[in-house]
Amino acid sequence: AQSVSQHNHHVILSEAASLELGCNYSYGGTVNLFWYVQYPGQHLQLLLKYFSGDPLVKGIKGFEAEFIKSKFSFNLRKPSVQWSDTAEYFCAVNPRPPGNTGKLIFGQGTTLQVKP
Amino acid sequence: EAQVTQNPRYLITVTGKKLTVTCSQNMNHEYMSWYRQDPGLGLRQIYYSMNVEVTDKGDVPEGYKVSRKEKRNFPLILESPSPNQTSLYFCASRPQGVGQETQYFGPGTRLLVL
Numbered sequence: 001a002q003s004v005s006q007h008n009h010h011v012i013l014s015e016a017a018s019l020e021l022g023c024n025y026s027y028g029g030t031v032n033l034f035w036y037v038q039y040p041g042q043h044l045q046l047l048l049k050y051f052s053g054d055p056l057v058k059g060i061k062g063f064e065a066e067f068i069k070s071k072f073s074f075n076l077r078k079p080s081v082q083w084s085d086t087a088e089y090f091c092a093v094n095p096r097p098p099g100n101t102g103k104l105i106f107g108q109g110t111t112l113q114v115k116p
Numbered sequence: 117e118a119q120v121t122q123n124p125r126y127l128i129t130v131t132g133k134k135l136t137v138t139c140s141q142n143m144n145h146e147y148m149s150w151y152r153q154d155p156g157l158g159l160r161q162i163y164y165s166m167n168v169e170v171t172d173k174g175d176v177p178e179g180y181k182v183s184r185k186e187k188r189n190f191p192l193i194l195e196s197p198s199p200n201q202t203s204l205y206f207c208a209s210r211p212q213g214v215g216q217e218t219q220y221f222g223p224g225t226r227l228l229v230l
Binding site: 004006009032034036042043044045046049051090092094102103104106107108109 | 147149151156157158159160161164166174175206208210212215217218219220221222223224
């Protein structure tokens with residue numbers, strides 16, 4: 001079955017620390033990859049996405065992610081976090097055709113707490 | 117402003133009392149979907165719709181119904197809610213074409229079933 005696994009469920013960092021959140025998926029075919037962020041009390045917002053091309057993608061607010069096809073991974077990184085990055089982060093995968101129902105398969109989420 | 121709206125945002129109800137959560141998008145998107153978010157489980161798809169009058173089950177459809185009579189609206193119906201349907205619900209939409217797979221999410225509806 002298709003699944004997405006986020007390794008860290010709860011991460012606590014101090015401001016200016018570097019961040020890396022792991023994401024692995026299980027699907028043998030071609031995928032679209034996403035990272036969404038959910039700030040407290042808000043809806044999901046797209047941070048960045050990968051469809052094809054350069055496997056290192058840059059998103060909003062200084063975030064970036066690298067797609068490593070051989071490892072089925074799409075890890076999220078940020079060199080220096082801020083208190084305002086406190087949020088829940090979701091990795092999601094959209095398997096491409098055949099059998100593409102448009103569904104996003106989400107990981108369990110990682111709660112990031114940044115201490116000022 | 118391009119957006120997905122949901123109503124109500126918060127709802128407390130009792131077991132067995134039918135309810136509907138509305139979802140509307142103003143972006144002329146063909147594809148719409150409902151997810152539920154539970155702690156430690158991420159978001160799971162309940163139902164989706166590829167276009168008007170075309171709906172199909174997602175991963176957790178039991179206890180839910182949907183309809184897609186108009187392109188902009190995709191209501192989620194709980195005919196007989198139960199406490200295990202207490203959750204945070206998100207509606208999402210996106211265009212149908214290849215390369216258009218980014219989904220846009222509504223603000224969420226927090227449901228408590230007593």
